Amino acid sequence: MKITSAEFETSAAGIDDCPAWSLPEFAFIGRSNVGKSSLLNLLAGRKGLAKVSSTPGATQLVNFFRMNGSWALVDLPGYGYSKTPQSIRAGFQEAVSGYLLNRENLRCVFVLIDSRHSPQEIDLRFCGWLAEQSLPFVLAFTKTDKLKAGKVKSNVGAFVSDLAEICHGEPRAFLTSTKSGSGRGEVLDFIGQAMR
Numbered sequence: 671m672k673i674t675s676a677e678f679e680t681s682a683a684g685i686d687d688c689p690a691w692s693l694p695e696f697a698f699i700g701r702s703n704v705g706k707s708s709l710l711n712l713l714a715g716r717k718g719l720a721k722v723s724s725t726p727g728a729t730q731l732v733n734f735f736r737m738n739g740s741w742a743l744v745d746l747p748g749y750g751y752s753k754t755p756q757s758i759r760a761g762f763q764e765a766v767s768g769y770l771l772n773r774e775n776l777r778c779v780f781v782l783i784d785s786r787h788s789p790q791e792i793d794l795r796f797c798g799w800l801a802e803q804s805l806p807f808v809l810a811f812t813k814t815d816k817l818k819a820g821k822v823k824s825n826v827g828a829f830v831s832d833l834a835e836i837c838h839g840e841p842r843a844f845l846t847s848t849k850s851g852s853g854r855g856e857v858l859d860f861i862g863q864a865m866r
């Protein structure tokens with residue numbers, strides 16, 4: 671899919687502030703600092719569209735971006751940031767769980783995982799929670815430019831196999847880098863197909 675336009679629509683603090691449109695939505699979620707806003711900018715082809723920061727917790731609200739006038743990317747606040755409690759449910763900002771559990775427009779959740787690490791409990795637990803809620807999700811491994819291809823492969827393989835123990839089926843997994851641009855075409859094609 672080719673991107674012809676990408677524009678910021680609005681920020682929402684809760685489900686009531688979400689846009690009243692009927693566009694299909696694809697949401698990005700993952701640990702704070704994993705690269706959600708960066709990946710959104712890569713897909714959009716616009717560096718400054720979503721705010722990128724080296725300080726975790728840059729995205730505090732649910733941010734909506736209208737793509738090609740016909741679908742939307744949703745940048746959610748990161749989980750696992752400093753003072754948030756260990757348990758996903760308790761630590762989740764209300765805006766995030768409210769959005770994920772109640773938004774009818776939501777087509778698919780992209781769970782972003784830092785490819786540099788071996789499987790992290792918080793990411794596995796979050797995916798398990800999505801599966802439990804019957805929310806469709808795929809994985810997008812980020813920052814693949816930061817380590818050797820073989821190491822990326824082993825971290826991805828370990829995550830997918832740990833995940834298979836807590837939920838059925840293997841989700842699609844994309845390997846991405848905002849530095850090299852890799853993964854952009856695959857993710858956009860997936861979104862294009864998911865809207866058919």
Ligand SMILES: Nc1nc2c(ncn2[C@@H]2O[C@H](COP(=O)(O)OP(=O)(O)OP(=O)(O)O)[C@@H](O)[C@H]2O)c(=O)[nH]1
Pocket residue numbers: 701702703704705706707708709721722723724725726727728729730747748749812813814815816846847848849
């Ligand atoms: N080398 C490299 N750096 C990346 C990549 N993706 C993100 N980064 C860097 O990681 C940092 C965090 O990126 P963000 O996109 O702000 O992360 P986020 O998940 O939106 O963070 P919060 O909104 O705080 O939860 C920034 O310094 C980015 O430049 C990547 O693919 N490669």
Ligand SMILES: [Mg+2]
Pocket residue numbers: 706707708721722728729745
């Ligand atoms: Mg962000």
